[in-house]
Amino acid sequence: MTQEPPQDPDCAQPLGMVLDRMVLDHMVLDHMSDLVAMLDTEGRRLYNSPSYGALFGDQDIVGTDSFRDIHPEDRERVRQVFRDTVASGVGRRTQYRFLLADGSIRHIESQGDVIKDAAGKVTRVVVVARDITERKEFERALLEKNLQLRATVRELEQRNRENVALGKLGDMMQMCKTAEESRGVLAQFIGQLFPETSGNLYLRNFSNDLLEAVASWGKAGPAGDPVIGKEDCWALRRGQLHVVEDAGSKLVCQHLIVPPLGPCLCAPIMGLGEVLGMLHVQLDAADAKLPDGIYQRRLESQQVWALAVTEHIALALANQRLRETLRAQAVRDSLTGLYNRRYMEQALEREVLRATRNGRAVGVIMLDLDHFKSFNDTRGHEAGDALLRTLGDYLLSHVRAEDIACRYGGEEFVIILPEASPEMSRYRAEELWKGVQALHVNYHGELLRGVTASFGVASFPQHGATMADLLRAADAAMYAAKRQGRDRVEFAQHR
Numbered sequence: 001m002t003q004e005p006p007q008d009p010d011c012a013q014p015l016g017m018v019l020d021r022m023v024l025d026h027m028v029l030d031h032m033s034d035l036v037a038m039l040d041t042e043g044r045r046l047y048n049s050p051s052y053g054a055l056f057g058d059q060d061i062v063g064t065d066s067f068r069d070i071h072p073e074d075r076e077r078v079r080q081v082f083r084d085t086v087a088s089g090v091g092r093r094t095q096y097r098f099l100l101a102d103g104s105i106r107h108i109e110s111q112g113d114v115i116k117d118a119a120g121k122v123t124r125v126v127v128v129a130r131d132i133t134e135r136k137e138f139e140r141a142l143l144e145k146n147l148q149l150r151a152t153v154r155e156l157e158q159r160n161r162e163n164v165a166l167g168k169l170g171d172m173m174q175m176c177k178t179a180e181e182s183r184g185v186l187a188q189f190i191g192q193l194f195p196e197t198s199g200n201l202y203l204r205n206f207s208n209d210l211l212e213a214v215a216s217w218g219k220a221g222p223a224g225d226p227v228i229g230k231e232d233c234w235a236l237r238r239g240q241l242h243v244v245e246d247a248g249s250k251l252v253c254q255h256l257i258v259p260p261l262g263p264c265l266c267a268p269i270m271g272l273g274e275v276l277g278m279l280h281v282q283l284d285a286a287d288a289k290l291p292d293g294i295y296q297r298r299l300e301s302q303q304v305w306a307l308a309v310t311e312h313i314a315l316a317l318a319n320q321r322l323r324e325t326l327r328a329q330a331v332r333d334s335l336t337g338l339y340n341r342r343y344m345e346q347a348l349e350r351e352v353l354r355a356t357r358n359g360r361a362v363g364v365i366m367l368d369l370d371h372f373k374s375f376n377d378t379r380g381h382e383a384g385d386a387l388l389r390t391l392g393d394y395l396l397s398h399v400r401a402e403d404i405a406c407r408y409g410g411e412e413f414v415i416i417l418p419e420a421s422p423e424m425s426r427y428r429a430e431e432l433w434k435g436v437q438a439l440h441v442n443y444h445g446e447l448l449r450g451v452t453a454s455f456g457v458a459s460f461p462q463h464g465a466t467m468a469d470l471l472r473a474a475d476a477a478m479y480a481a482k483r484q485g486r487d488r489v490e491f492a493q494h495r
Contacts, residue, residue: 035108035129039066041086041122043079055098055106055131066127071097071105085112086122095132107136144291151294155301162305165192166312173316177327179203182320183214186313191217193309194281197302198261200224203269203277203317211236211278219261224280228255235266236278241303242266253280261285263299267306271318279310333407335385336392344406344414349467351404351418355460362460363417363425365432366474370452370486372411379448386443387451391436398435414474422459422491429457429489437487452487454478463492 036049043066052061056069067079074096081094091112098106110129114122169189176182183203190201198218202211213226225232232255235242243265244252252259253266262285269277287298331343339347348364355362369375369391376384388411395405395413404416415432417425433455441448456478458464463473473492481490 035110035127035131037066037127037129039082039125039127041125043067043082046124055100069098069100071099073097082112082125085114085125089114089116089120089122091125105133106131107133144293147291148294148297151297155298159301159305161195162193165189166309169193170312170316173313173320176320178324179320182317187215190215190279194218194302194305197281197283198223199279199281201277201279202228204275211275218282223256223258223260223282225255225257228278230275233266233268233278233280235268236275239268239270241268241307243299243303245299247285255280262287265303265306267310269310269314269317271314272321276314276317279306279313281306333392336388336407337396338392338413339404339406341406341408344404344408344416345467347404347406348414348416348470351416352460352465352467352470355419360419361421361425361462362470363420363422363428364458364460364470364474365415365417365425365429366408366456366458366471366478367413367415367429367432367436367453368478368482369411370454370482379443383441383443383448387441387448390439390441391451391453394435394439395432398432414471420459422457422462425457425459426489426491429455433487433489454481454486455489456481456492457489458492462494 034049035051035055036047037045037052038047040046045062045064045066048061067075067082070078078094078096081092085091091114093109093111095107095109098108100106108129109132110127113126113128115124115126117123169185172185172189173182176185186201186203190199194217199216200213200223201215203214204211209230211228211230213224216224230236233242233253234251235253242251242253243263244260245263247260247262247264252264260282262283264280264282267279267281268275269279281302283299283302287295289295290298331339333340348362351362354360369387372384372387375387388407391413392405392407395415399405399415400417402418404418406414406416408414415428417428420428433453436451436453439451441451456474456476458470458473458477460470464470477490477492481488484490
């Protein structure tokens with residue numbers, strides 16, 4: 001009678017068959033390139049295939065904790081996967097990093113399978129692992145390429161939108177008649193030109209030589225001082241683009257009330273050989289965390305775009321200033337700075353039509369300097385010009401913003417008073433008359449006194465229904481003042 005071979009209590013098959021299979025398995029495992037390990041239920045190594053030597057050298061790692069060489073950031077996650085495998089009897093695939101003794105890191109992908117005893121209890125875990133470091137490097141490089149491609153596509157799409165907005169801005173700026181209109185257009189469009197950023201746009205106030213914020217956008221919009229001087233900005237001092245990549249840098253401009261959110265730049269707006277304004281742009285703090293290549297390209301792209309925008313704005317502002325100058329030369333008297341006769345006639349006709357529609361009044365004051373010819377003959381034409389300039393300055397500074405002060409010709413002047421009642425027109429004429437009496441003309445250091453003028457006042461519709469009628473009425477009243485002794489105010493007679 002043949003005796004049965006002894007049974008391994010942990011195995012459901014005869015021990016002889018198990019031993020034969022293990023010998024065969026070891027022969028196979030010893031020649032596999034994959035990493036193969038048998039672990040007990042605590043995770044200790046019972047067997048390691050020779051391929052482990054490529055990672056850990058010739059050291060004997062049998063009996064060691066299989067989790068000790070796993071990267072600390074991955075270790076607990078892998079340990080939990082192992083526990084779940086032992087508890088459920090179902091192996092799982094997972095990825096992690098090995099931290100080797102020399103500090104290098106290898107990426108590993110493993111699949112765990114269990115060995116059970118006759119009762120179905122897990123007694124061993126076999127782990128088949130593969131070094132996927134090269135694959136991970138390839139995936140990382142591919143991901144970076146994809147990110148760069150997406151960034152390029154996104155940049156092209158964004159630049160297309162920005163170019164469309166820049167074109168609209170240019171069209172609108174060409175239509176602006178005043179600096180105030182230009183500021184309003186820039187405030188409307190500037191944020192569209194720099195999406196996903198923050199910043200401020202400053203324009204120069206030529207009356208006080210300061211720069212005023214005309215537009216703010218994004219999170220950093222309120223972070224800039226609303227009024228700055230040229231010394232407050234490195235870009236304005238240097239006359240060129242100023243870039244700050246580190247928000248903690250000592251080269252951050254003084255016009256920032258709080259530190260920038262991220263990398264920032266300032267670009268001066270230069271035109272006609274002088275400073276017209278300044279553009280400040282801040283990138284988001286998250287931009288600095290982009291991969292180096294993408295971050296540097298985004299920063300460089302913003303610099304190029306900022307320069308393009310400032311050049312566009314500078315050209316538009318310079319052209320607008322030139323148009324304003326030409327327009328002023330066309331409608332203003334070169335000696336006094338007042339509007340000329342041609343502009344006065346157009347303005348009065350417009351105000352009469354507006355008053356007709358609205359049922360309002362319009363006042364007209366006409367004044368003529370007394371004895372001006374005698375003044376010229378006695379003092380000379382230069383003194384006469386000085387007198388006319390002084391009177392022009394006085395009228396400009398003593399009329400309402402809506403009033404229109406004009407030089408009618410020679411020593412005659414006209415002031416149009418929109419929506420002024422007859423009583424208000426008379427009152428304003430008397431105030432101006434008193435002011436002219438007090439004028440002192442500074443001529444080469446000598447004060448010339450005793451200037452007087454005769455005033456005539458007319459009102460629409462009381463003294464005329466048309467521009468010509470009103471001017472004739474005011475002129476007649478002025479000559480009535482002359483006939484009655486000069487240096488007085490006369491009101492026009494009823495029609």
